[in-house]
Amino acid sequence: MASYKTLFQEKKNQNWLKASVAVDITRKGLIPFVTTVVTILHQAIRANVERTNCLPPGATCNSCTTPNVLPCRTRGFCGGVRSLPCKFHQHANFRNCPARICNDFKLGIEGHHRFNGPSWKNTNANDWCFNPWEVAKSFLPPDGYLNVQTADDTDINGIISLIINCTVFDNYFTCDLSLLHNICTKVRDIGRKLRHSPQLMMSDAELSECIDALKMLLKDNKYLASEPAAMDALTKLTLLENDKLRVSTDDLANVLSHAISTISEILKTEKNILQQHIQTLADEAVQSIAQARKEDNLELYSLKSTALKHDLQKHYLERCTSLDLGPMFDLNTPNLVEVYMPPKLSKSTVFKDSSDSSIGVNRNIVLTEIKELDEVFRNTGEQAKHIYITAKAGVGKSSFCKFIVRLWCAFQMNNREEIESLKSRGRGTYMNSCEELKNVQYVFYARLIDWRSRLCEMDDIVFYQVIRRLSKCEDYDMKFLREVLDKERCLIIFDGLD
Incomplete structure (x- = not known):
């Protein structure tokens, strides 16, 4: 195991990493809840499509792609293109679904989007009937989520955006998610601030505000307060806040990997960022993580090898105790x-x-x-x-x-x-x-x-x-x-x- 305090010397860097770990704990705590609600959404849209078109239960279509169900110049997909057809419709024209499913499925997604602007570039209609998360991707931010296959692969920004954008989640929160400012938008802003911190720094006050917001989200008493994964995440946040949580080396590595990747993208457009400082911090963190992982492996091997030795001794003391005198001796087996x-x-x-x-x-x-x-x-x-x-x-x-x-x-x-x-x-x-x-x-x-x-x-x-x-x-x-x-x-x- 590694501590976030061992990876950076600067207190503000430690705060940033601690906040990043807190955000990732919250993300993992929300995944089972989000997966359940997305499945409910998927089932509701399918049931409505089957009822509207008098289809038998379980009817599916796997022949339509996203361009097949979206007219050319659809906003958020190819709306800015002057010439027809656009590059998305050059090889797949808009049409009515031959199975009478996908067009109404598209309407169902739009009907559950709070702002009526699904991210069509993220999703493939070919998989709507079979994969609830392919439908969920329509509610994620429009950029950077095309290859995200599951909730586990989705960062906190995507998870919170899904909750905000999909109106089905209104049934699971006490706060009004339609308001411009609510607990979900606050958590989303915290995640963005972490990702766009070029020097990986956060003050004590900002860290406290971050953890308080994450705990408030997980404490929502309409559903999350009694959801096992969210409850476990809340417990871990409390331990982390008090510096009593042992964080795995791999979790720290994932947090830093995502941060370095995001900052690299920022550096492409913001030339005034102190790239050398970032790289130095990143190199130190990578080296510390490598050393921590090596120590973890050595510790695990030491524990297992010691246990094996004791297990062997116990086995031999049971199996190699008696002395077999052979069939010619009518005696009890001696020690x-x-x-x-x-x-x-x-x-x-x-x-x-x-x-x-x-x-x-x-x-x-x-x-x-x-x-x-x-x-x-x-x-x-x-x-x-x-x-x-x-x-x-x-x-x-x-x-x-x-x-x-x-x-x-x-x-x-x-x-x-x-x-x-x-x-x-x-x-x-x-x-x-x-x-x-x-x-x-x-x-x-x-x-x-x-x-x-x-x-x-x-x-x-x-x-x-x-x-x-x-x-x-x-x-x-x-x-x-x-x-x-x-x-x-x-x-x-x-x-x-x-």
Whole structure:
């Protein structure tokens, strides 16, 4: 998580960013409400079209485009063009809808527009029957919203303009939205002021006025005061106002991205703007966000990797506790830590002798007793990448694997009692040197004798044989596992790799 205070040093810049976050919180809080009302509007227009033209319920048309339902020289679409046809009607002429839908749909949109001036350039009549938001785009400002596909993609200026321009919203507010000045126009003006602040600055008084207006909008008791998303946004605004809200790095990045984009457009026409100052602030913010995102990712990885280690230990303490004596012993399964006797181990070293080329290469195998457990994990003084444990059937290879797993758990949990218990029997003295195992961060133990899948990739086997059996397996995906295997020192034990 990042704080708006860490991105800028100047107090007025911090105020501007705090206000921008407040506006975005309000925008998100209004989206479910706006989406619901737009759907109601869409259904009402469709029902009226079907009733007027005696059409069956669900009748649709997808053959008409916007130029097909608007006569040439329609105001706000091609009204300023002297010659006929205009560029919008060169390949699509005005006509009556063959399905008797789109012309009346257009009248329905006009009838619900407070100023009788829909933004026809924003919308495509081809999608009116199917997409409520395509109808809603007719009530947005005329420029900059052609490619906006959903309410989530729409900024606060578009959301508030929709509420002001569409008369259906009158039923959901206590204030009179037809007045020249009301709470919605005040919020719209605040959004415009933020977007057109070239130096990204705001005074304390302006910030207070901004947050108060946003809270007043969300508190409207006719509908929004009891709408869950608006209530949640109001709570977040209060926390933000008191500097108690933790804002995600991505949210801060989005706010700054929109601001930089808007200011870049202003700079094209207003040459007296201090472009270098803006760019410096933007670069600082981008760098801070990148650093914050990196820290967020590291923090998340640290939390998940710690949880994975604890989950593995819990799993092994449950699954690697008993010592299987085999079918010849009619005894209760004993506890491994209490009775296991570490076995004598020998390392096989293969020497190649090719002195006599006439008979090929001779291989001499020399067995040497292992006196320190570290020797198991080393090969000619270096860490071994692959270790193979072989023995006749039934002599305890699986028990030795469990022993290694439980010993690792004991080291990780600093369980001195278990460590001393395992050292006290058999060849346990070679545990006096276990630095290699102590330094292993993760052990993944899979009993392949229980595995019937044909998966051959190491990470696939670990994921499905180990990770998927943990109590919190839903928290660890394959991407996270591969990150652990790449970053950490891991020991993977495949028991029964025949």
